[in-house]
Amino acid sequence: RPGVEYERVREVSIIYDKGSGQFEARLVVEVKARGNHGQGRVAVDLGETVLLAAAFEDGTVLLYSGRFIKAARRYWQKVRARVKPPSQENPRMSRRFRQIARKESRQVGHLLHLATSHFIRECVQRGVKEIVIGNLTGIREGMDYGPRVNQRLHAWPYRKILHMLRYKAALVGITVRNDVEERGTSRTCHACGQVRKANRVHRGLYRCSCGWTAQADVNAALNIYE
Template sequence: MKLVVQVRLLPTPVQAVALEETLHACNEAATWVSGVAFEKNVKRNFALREFAYGEVKARWGLGAQAAQHVIKKTCDAYTTLKANLTAGNLGKPGSKRYRKATGKPVAFRLDSAQPYDDRMLSWRIAERRISVWTVSGRVKDVVFTASPEQLATLALYRRGESDLVRRDGMWFLNATCEVPEEPVNTDPVDFLGIDLGIVNIATTSDSEIMAGRELNRVRARERGLRKKLQKKNTPSAKRRLKKRRRKEGRRAKDINHKIAKHVVAEAARTGRGIALEDLTGIRERVRLRKPQRATHSSWSFAQLGQFIAYKARKAGVPVVHVDPAYTSRTCAECGHIDRANRVSQAWFACRSCGFVDHADRNGSRNIRARAWQLWRRGAQSTAPAPPPRQRAGAGRRRSTAASGARRASPSL
């Protein structure tokens, strides 16, 4: 399976200037190529080269490989746009948002990621150095830093392209690695049910609760601080807002990675599969009062589900997604369904048999039972392949997944 290892570059000031000039030149060229593709309605890689390849090399001084990657990046951006339009992510045809997305060429930010292949980029992993092509010539001995685990993965499994990324003044390389998968366990002894939520991020059918109180408190504090700074609207307030951006998302992502790693390790250790709820479209289905909307919108259940799914696929653990309907109202002991069974957010009390349990734990047991029934009927693992790597930064209309590749204890 394909995974992306992100390492941080530590260039000298001279090296950083060369990298910045290269990134700007490539993205200026990509924006121009996008205009040509839009005007001539040519969005295929080899067909677009006929109109843009020579001009890109001559005007921006790009090498042959860089020019080809610029054109391919532009085509990838239009492929992503088309996929978003087809999926309805940009509104219905004819809507204002749809017209805005299709009415002008895709534009690239100056700091958008640029792909490099092995002709443009060479690695000396043991020495933690790279040699990279720039518009100013080959820049050698650029230092990078990575963990021992990342270095081992790079040395064994790195294949294909790497993306040069600049974010918040820092330089990164996102390297593609072809990591071998464990064979999927086709005969699990049972399933580990996972109930996802806001108050408790994840609750397992083994009665393990990973609470989200700390994360929710941090989110509330961050929202309050952002509101104050936005209201103040001074230059210093704007600087603080810029410095703090993405901080909350990084913290949530770190927690989700640790929870997913813990869940998959437990399932693999006990020879079980993992049962998850199919929560597709929940934001559209659920109506909430205004004070609850910010909390619900920042709930990263989809990210946690994706992390569990890809880690399970790597470990050979089967994953089954089940219909979550009535799992919170169904008694895990007798099967009685009643809205009144859910006494509160935290507690479940069956009106039929009198069974009392934590509400999320009861829900996770129902999820486990549904997954086991599906598996016995011949259902296959639904652990998806990782999403295809896409080029970062192509305008605001791009999918958030196209921004390039990007752990609090599980008992939080």
């Protein structure tokens, strides 16, 4: 990868992909992290419609849309609906079903790489030393927005996003914290601390009776920042 220096090769493997009928060469190298003299922090709220909402110390806010990923998933869901799915009688996926899964994974992965790489570059330019992300462990348990929405939210790649941010940040000497409680941040007013679900007027607006108004995901990110 351009701009990445590695110290030594750890593993080389050649694998045959039955689905594509091609050989893949995989190279694992040991990379030395670049030095980072930054002192800043940035808080990140992960979501679905807004993939990343980032609040920097200097007041800068960055929003990364998740709509392209949602559109890709909807498209492949329609394609998948035309193919016979695995069943109890025949649990093995068909060749076509596996191909669809691989194509969807690659497309979504590419979009995630674009967003996370751009965000890490912004962090480097703004002198960030630490990224703070809300801990989403167990946050989807007990959610009930109906079968369709529940399935969509549970399939959202939070873990994959976090993994990408961790290793990309490590390459440029930025640490990632993921130990801040996420629960309740979207309902809590950053200005006065009032917790009220109705304050989230709609998907993109948070408005509190104290006068505080902000983009809803930014409000959540600022609460994570605390």
